[in-house]
Amino acid sequence: MSSIYIEIHPGNPQPRLIRQAVELIKDGGIVVYPTDSSYALGCHIGDKGAMERIARIRQTDKHHHFTLVCRDLSEIARYARVNNQQYRTLKAFTPGPYTFILQATREVPKRLQNPRRRTIGIRVPSHHVPQALLAQLGEPLMSSTLIMPGDELPLNDPHEIQERLYHQVDAVIDSGNCGLEPTSVIDLAGPVPVIARVGKGDVSVFR
Numbered sequence: 001m002s003s004i005y006i007e008i009h010p011g012n013p014q015p016r017l018i019r020q021a022v023e024l025i026k027d028g029g030i031v032v033y034p035t036d037s038s039y040a041l042g043c044h045i046g047d048k049g050a051m052e053r054i055a056r057i058r059q060t061d062k063h064h065h066f067t068l069v070c071r072d073l074s075e076i077a078r079y080a081r082v083n084n085q086q087y088r089t090l091k092a093f094t095p096g097p098y099t100f101i102l103q104a105t106r107e108v109p110k111r112l113q114n115p116r117r118r119t120i121g122i123r124v125p126s127h128h129v130p131q132a133l134l135a136q137l138g139e140p141l142m143s144s145t146l147i148m149p150g151d152e153l154p155l156n157d158p159h160e161i162q163e164r165l166y167h168q169v170d171a172v173i174d175s176g177n178c179g180l181e182p183t184s185v186i187d188l189a190g191p192v193p194v195i196a197r198v199g200k201g202d203v204s205v206f207r
Contacts, residue, residue: 003162003169010127010176018133031171041057050142051111067144070123080102086102097126098183098186099183103118119187148164182199186203195207
């Protein structure tokens, strides 16, 4: 297997190239794609084989948490239980560089949920390319930040990504530099918001 290198305009994604990437995802492929915080690995939500391949690339264990990358609030509501207070928080901070931990609904495969808490990480990126991918796909992407074993920061140079992952992913989408900082993670599953990780998104309001 070798990966396809796809150059997609960050502000005006070419529909033909978006369709090409989405077809790979639907066929069980793994795609490296840009977000508003860093590059990420994405695959089809129900694809156990692709999920296991991502875990091998990142050398994570079974406790690693994948994120569901959604288009908007209405899509979030299908995969997470959201009360009025949580909805107001999500409305204020999406789209943006945040991952929110929420109670999962039955739509979320059990292997994606935290086994003890039955939670799932959800995010809505403010980047044209993942938004175009999600619109064409019609459902969330199962996703993980592209941090390689032993690295502290995500990979950010698409040419280096292609070189290092040439035989491990199905496509690398080059949309230029998109940052090196993962999302801030806010746990909304308890009675009060908890900052689980400080990243690109401003967390001062949650302190």
